[in-house]
Amino acid sequence: MDVEREHPCPPPSLPSGIAADVAGYAWARDTVGESGGTVHRLHGKTGAPDLFLKYGRGTVANDVTDEMVRLGWLADHSQVPRVRTFLRTPNEAWLLMTAIPGRTAYQMLVAHPDDRPAVVAALSLYLRQLHAIPTAACPFNADHGFRLSQAKARIDAGVVDTDDFDEERTGWTADRVWDAMQALLPMAPDPVVTHGDFSLDNILIEDGAVVGCIDVGRTGIADRYQDLAILWNCLGEFGPALQDRLFSSYGISEPDKRKLDFHLLLDELF
Known part of the structure; x- marks a missing residue:
């Protein structure tokens, strides 16, 4: 069984509005439940918390947007990732979030x-x-x-x-x-x-x-x-x-x- 379910990878191409927030991190790509998008874990930056970045294009961009909206509502009812940065174009979406411990x-x-x-x-x-x-x-x-x-x-x-x-x-x-x-x-x-x-x-x-x-x-x-x-x-x-x-x-x-x-x-x- 693949417990970690992720693989190290180089950073993807990113818009300038996110690139500065993720400088200095090591990257790993999640291989579980991507549903047509991509999920990366950002880790290993001294003194900085782990982050997650979700990206979607086309209809998957709408899914990423749906998640951003729901994270805001769920925060009053359960511990969920906190949105650090959200960027949306007509065809793409990037959602940068804090990691939950555990x-x-x-x-x-x-x-x-x-x-x-x-x-x-x-x-x-x-x-x-x-x-x-x-x-x-x-x-x-x-x-x-x-x-x-x-x-x-x-x-x-x-x-x-x-x-x-x-x-x-x-x-x-x-x-x-x-x-x-x-x-x-x-x-x-x-x-x-x-x-x-x-x-x-x-x-x-x-x-x-x-x-x-x-x-x-x-x-x-x-x-x-x-x-x-x-x-x-x-x-x-x-x-x-x-x-x-x-x-x-x-x-x-x-x-x-x-x-x-x-x-x-x-x-x-x-």
């Missing part, structure tokens, strides 16, 4: 096998706290109707990466995923404030507790299984016992398999 949940599960049940308990507690934020306080919609419209646009534009589908859907087309989702509708919503991409690489842990989250561009009001399904799927790499523990720690005795299946299919299209 290690990702994925790193913790790999490095400390004996602590895996405690890590899942910490993730469940944090997820319950996130889902308890009053929906009236959240200005962002991410329900399955909205996400379906985005997914259809991505299918029609031919930008769905079918080579990145989960193993059980190897060889599927995007249209087949769409048809499988339609067969699971209608779905009664259970709206909460969701992270939107609650994967093991997006949650930071320190001293046994979740200290914050990253990659929040999809944050918004949606069914709670938007988060539960993605986390449950990630935990499958470490065995079904941890998947079961997720639901028992969260407080669900009988997981809704229909909603699990729907949200995992939906996630394939992004």
Whole structure:
């Protein structure tokens, strides 16, 4: 398993509005969850904190912009990266952020096998706290109707990466995923404030507790299984016992398999 999930690299070409802020740093490129953009970790500058830089072009620039806006809102509810610099042109976006302390949940599960049940308990507690934020306080919609419209646009534009589908859907087309989702509708919503991409690489842990989250561009009001399904799927790499523990720690005795299946299919299209 690749615990670090990043590789050293030279600095990319940068606009002048950011170049001065990142002088003197070593660069590493993140290989996880780039979704068509790039993510770099900037580190090793004496007396300076680590930083992250996200870059997107075209529609991905809109995703980077969405994340910048959501970081500002989430800062009142959870520890998230602080925006240092944001630059936007009609076709490009750069988002420079502070790093959150700690290690990702994925790193913790790999490095400390004996602590895996405690890590899942910490993730469940944090997820319950996130889902308890009053929906009236959240200005962002991410329900399955909205996400379906985005997914259809991505299918029609031919930008769905079918080579990145989960193993059980190897060889599927995007249209087949769409048809499988339609067969699971209608779905009664259970709206909460969701992270939107609650994967093991997006949650930071320190001293046994979740200290914050990253990659929040999809944050918004949606069914709670938007988060539960993605986390449950990630935990499958470490065995079904941890998947079961997720639901028992969260407080669900009988997981809704229909909603699990729907949200995992939906996630394939992004």
